[in-house]
Amino acid sequence: QDYPAPVPLAEGAQAPIDAIAPKNEPFRIAYMPPATEFNYYIAIGEGIKAVAEEEGAEVFMLAPQSGADINGQMGMIQDVLTQDVDAIIFGTHDEFAAAPLLKQAVDKGMAVVMINSDIPNFPTPIHGVVGYSQRNGTHKIADWAIENYGSEPLKVGIIEGQPGYHSTERVGGFLDGIEGNENFEVVVSIDGKWNVEGGNTAGMDILQAHPDLDMIFAANDYMIIGASYAAKALGRSDIVLLGNDGDTSGLEEIAAGNVTATVNTSPFLMGKAAMHATLDALEGTYPGGWIETPTTIEDSEGALAVLQEPEKLFPQPSKEY
Amino acid sequence: MTAPIPLWEFVDVSKAYPGVLANDRVCIKLLAGSIHGLLGENGCGKSTLIKTLSGVQQPDSGQILFNGQPVVISDPQAARQLGIATVFQEFSIVPTLSVGENIFLGNMPRSRFGVIDWKKVHADSAAVLAELEVDIPTEAITGSLSVGEQQLVEIAKAVAMDARMIILDEPTAALGEDEIERLHGLLRKMRDRGVAILYVSHRLDEVERIVDEVTILRNGRVVRASGETKINVSEIVSAMVGEDIAEHYPKERNATQEVVFEARGLATNAGVTDVSFTLHRGEVLGLGGVLGSGRTEIARALFGTDDLTAGEVRLNGRKVKFRAETDAIRAGLALVPENRKFDGLFFNFRASGNITAASLGGLARFGVLDLKAEEKGTRDLIRDLEISSQAEEKTVNFLSGGNQQKIVIARWLFSDAQVLILDEPTQGIDIGAKIAVYKLINKLTRAGKSIILISSDHDELLAMSDRIAIVQHGAIKRTVNAAELSHDDLVRASADPIDHNHRHPEEALA
């Protein structure tokens, strides 16, 4: 099997697989992530492309540059709806905005699969959801942190993403994980805007305001990379820095010792799973439901191991490990 | 006989700006059916009085009486409702709009429901222009017209209001003799209809012809009320300046035989068709012609602004080609443009920056300016030319028009230009400042520099030029000694159709 067995979606959230009516030969599939600004979605796209090449399907990617440009993404979905595509693999920062358009897609007989998500009850019925559990991943890294550093009191800073589902879930998972542990005290939590620049500024600022911070958790790898430069600049090489994603550059930073650990969510493999499921849906052999892709916690050793298998990564590491 | 009640009367009106008392207890009576001249040096407060009467600003103290009753003119709209129409000194047309719309701006004819009646706008404005004997299409975009035409639109705008009081603040600065005559005709007609007219101009010959009475201001005060001065240029001048001025045109003759500059058969796409002349060391060559005859365009052609399509220019016997203004300046030419406000001055600089602007290359070594030399050179010039000493410390927007004009000319003294083209150098400056400019011209020619003088003031042109070139339709028709030309000759010559006897003009030497 190319992917783990799917879990059924919530009541009424499953669109009927047998109503999917592909029109093209080979299949024409649109990959529509929320933004091109995140390597993460490019990595998923590479997984999708890899499978498309194996299986002989046609894929194209369409996404706005900025993740904040939801209006732009809706415009693109609208433009895709006027074309004869057979399937849409999408990710969005605003499911309620996308719902009416995706409903139209389902009604037109397209297969609609959501990636990088664990929402079992998308506001309109769709065919499949592929992704890791956002909450479980960061819960795991909290557990890992307790195991490795939990023996003495720690002051923790959190760098959130821009407000929304992903930020809430990831930060929520981390907070759930450390809840009840007296040694963890969250002293500050601010927005790092999902990017390196924002993470750097946020890191600079929270370290200025709380020079006694011991640990920073950021809701993605870019922000923790940005924060790592701030820590370095302030001579804080002792601070524990935790991220989320398993972005290649994030892993390289961990291998280099600049960042402590991350949740590796293997976007490339997620993309492969999503593409297999979509093709199966078009063939009528996919039962529908949520495919949970695995997550692991990688510290410097683990990161090295992952980097030694570059065929499972995108982008490629900058050097051979 | 009891004096009639004036239509408008100012009683002890004062108005101060930061640092100046622009109107100081001014009293003036404006009678229906009379053209009232308001005269005085630059900055004596004429425009201030007019702005007060037009509702643009409120007086600090004093009363304004309308038919003997005190009124408040709260804004320009109120002035309009009280029957006041004003042609302001600063252009107040909107260049992006059509002529017709400009004429009715702020007062557009509207149908029921408040919808603008465009048919009526154009029909009515065409009628007004016809009354002025001006041939401009009402659909034309005003900004594309010549300066003179725009000025006529301004006047049409005031006429269209059918006002009982018309105020004209230097309406003729951009007009030629011909247009001035037509304007005067119209004003006389309106006066005879019982309209009150307030008229401001620095061209005293013209004032002498049109006004019925004059009020003279000095430093914001009325120095001669209506009826106290005979309407005659020399009386007016001595009242304005406060002393007798013996000679209005102190012309010195410094022309030599040596040819410095020569143009042969110049033509451009901007309207210059056939321009040939020679200019001698120390000579003032006047360009005479009607409005729009293309004198400014000749200046532009000589200065490298417009590309030549035919002909050649020689400097000191050698053929030169100016691809841009920079080339002309480097070769020793200078242009004092007709609109010093828009084309001449840097209002963000003090006098020194303005004076050295054309000589930065000479002041700099490896790109670094010698600020000491700049300071000293400009201080000397400011003293030499009797420019207000304020100019050393303040930016030039604080200076009077005459001082500003001297600074623009000083720029070319500093750069040591050999040939100066002065386009309307005395436009809008008072008689005292005019004489200063004439003396400056003498100083220049005495130092061996040559001058091309463009002026719409015929008396000035005749008096200050050594020779005069008659310009028609962008071509120089002939060149004659100024002494051999009378005022009437000049008017006739420049208005003449092409004179076949002078197709190949023999240049007359001074």
Place this chain on the structure above:
Amino acid sequence: MRRVFDTQLIGPFAAMVIVALIVALTTDRFLNPGNLSNLSLQVSIVALIAIGSTIVIFAAGIDLSSGSMVALLTMILAQMLKFMDLPLALAIPLILIIGASLGLLLGLITAYGRIPSFITTLAALIAFRGLALTFNNGSPIFSLDPALEPIFYGKLIGIPLPFFYLVFFYGLAAFTMNFTKLGREIYAVGGNPAAAVLTGINVRKVQATTFVIAGFMTAVGAVLMAARLNSGSPNYGQTLELQAIAAAVVGGASLAGGRGNILATLMGAMTIVIVQNGLNLNAAPSSVQNIVLGVIILLAVGIDMWRAEISALMARIFRRTPKAQTASEKKAA
């Protein structure tokens, strides 16, 4: 009518048609009816906001605040609908009033505070987004009111509703600019404010009014944005102000003020959207979209600027048939 559809429209119209032709040649999906009605949805928000931006430009101002104002207004609308349970019929008029009031505030600061509009609205661009973040802890508010969506996605006789909004508001704007006192005063103020003062036009009031119009139209755009996305978010509308200005500029409005045709802005907006649509239909990456949009802005303004040079060049190229001859040829025919 000749006044409304004047020669200023020829250029932008030609540009739009040329761009549409090129797109139609690259993909046969462009001209299918579904896509054409899709276009009117795509253009609607930016084109409606651009009405205000253009009118501000006509009066020689500039409005950089509209994108942030959209974010702020969608958040206020979301707040009203989701947490205050106001009915739509009340919330929407309130949003329009708030938009107009914010515009009024900017207008007053600009006109009566004598602060250049670039600066006033730059400050607003920054501050409004900050204000938007104060609602709901800066989190987007999703899933507002089921009745909101049809405002954007609804149809009347098979035509998307936004098409009618465009017709209505552009019709109103064209009428205002060409046939009312206010419209002409806006042009006069943009063309020469000093002259406008002297002719008794209340210049400050007119300037402030253009910002009220802009605020109102931004609110209309914000309501459509919230309806389209069924949510409010402090991140919405980023760079929307630049797109609206781009529409005006591609339509030929001069930033110096005083001239331009409001309908040309609609064509400018259409041109931009057609290009984006064409690139989307051809699955061009967003990098290409940005580059093409930049080039279009330059070209549109450039062609307008170099009109004289271009026609001189054309004349030289087609020298054998100078104008006079063509005219006589016509007579002969």
Place this chain on the structure above:
Amino acid sequence: MRRVFDTQLIGPFAAMVIVALIVALTTDRFLNPGNLSNLSLQVSIVALIAIGSTIVIFAAGIDLSSGSMVALLTMILAQMLKFMDLPLALAIPLILIIGASLGLLLGLITAYGRIPSFITTLAALIAFRGLALTFNNGSPIFSLDPALEPIFYGKLIGIPLPFFYLVFFYGLAAFTMNFTKLGREIYAVGGNPAAAVLTGINVRKVQATTFVIAGFMTAVGAVLMAARLNSGSPNYGQTLELQAIAAAVVGGASLAGGRGNILATLMGAMTIVIVQNGLNLNAAPSSVQNIVLGVIILLAVGIDMWRAEISALMARIFRRTPKAQTASEKKAA
């Protein structure tokens, strides 16, 4: 020296000091030496870019492109270091040359194409970011060169290097503007371009030169940005152009051109950064930061505009001691 430190600096300097005092009162962390050296890091990138933005403004232009250009240049630098293995000593000069060349391109289009700089640089704002996205599939490039970081984080005699860059470039800029032909010509062109033409100043060349300077300073900023984050990204520098313009404006540069002091821009940038730092030290959310920044921009320009009114008001409030009296009192004392 009187020329460089003229009266135009008093206002911006006073603003900076007042803001610093307020911040120092709200938090004792402000004045600790670590934070002060942090300030010079925080201000450096925007302040260096603002040198170019301000000089463009002096010549009556505007540069909206610097933020996007930073993104593009960090991507090119990253490409050079990571995938082309160029040494830093070659890559950095190349980036500075590319920045200046892009500036030249914008300058040529603006000056010789007669397109308003707002439009040229608006097009560039959009297109440069598109260009940045064409590298590395639009993904950021990390971990460039270990030698890059010290350029930003390094110290000399205990003082962060960016402090020296600021001293050097602001010194150079102040010298250029006050003591060189080019500086004088820039002010002349900004003050009255028509008069500048007629005095033989090559206006177009001067305008183009201001954009070359802006491009070069943006490249300096881009190198520091890449050094700070040891990476290149197509997302860097968003709204940086607005921050740079805000610094110029808070420093008192008039958007109409022709006047202003370049050192005032440094103070403007400092004022903004001190406020942000103060808010960060007090853990104020970004919403408040935006609102405060907007208000500061308005206040700075407003105070400049209403100087006459404010002093009149002050005089009325302290009516009992009018100027004349104060002077005589002084004499008595």
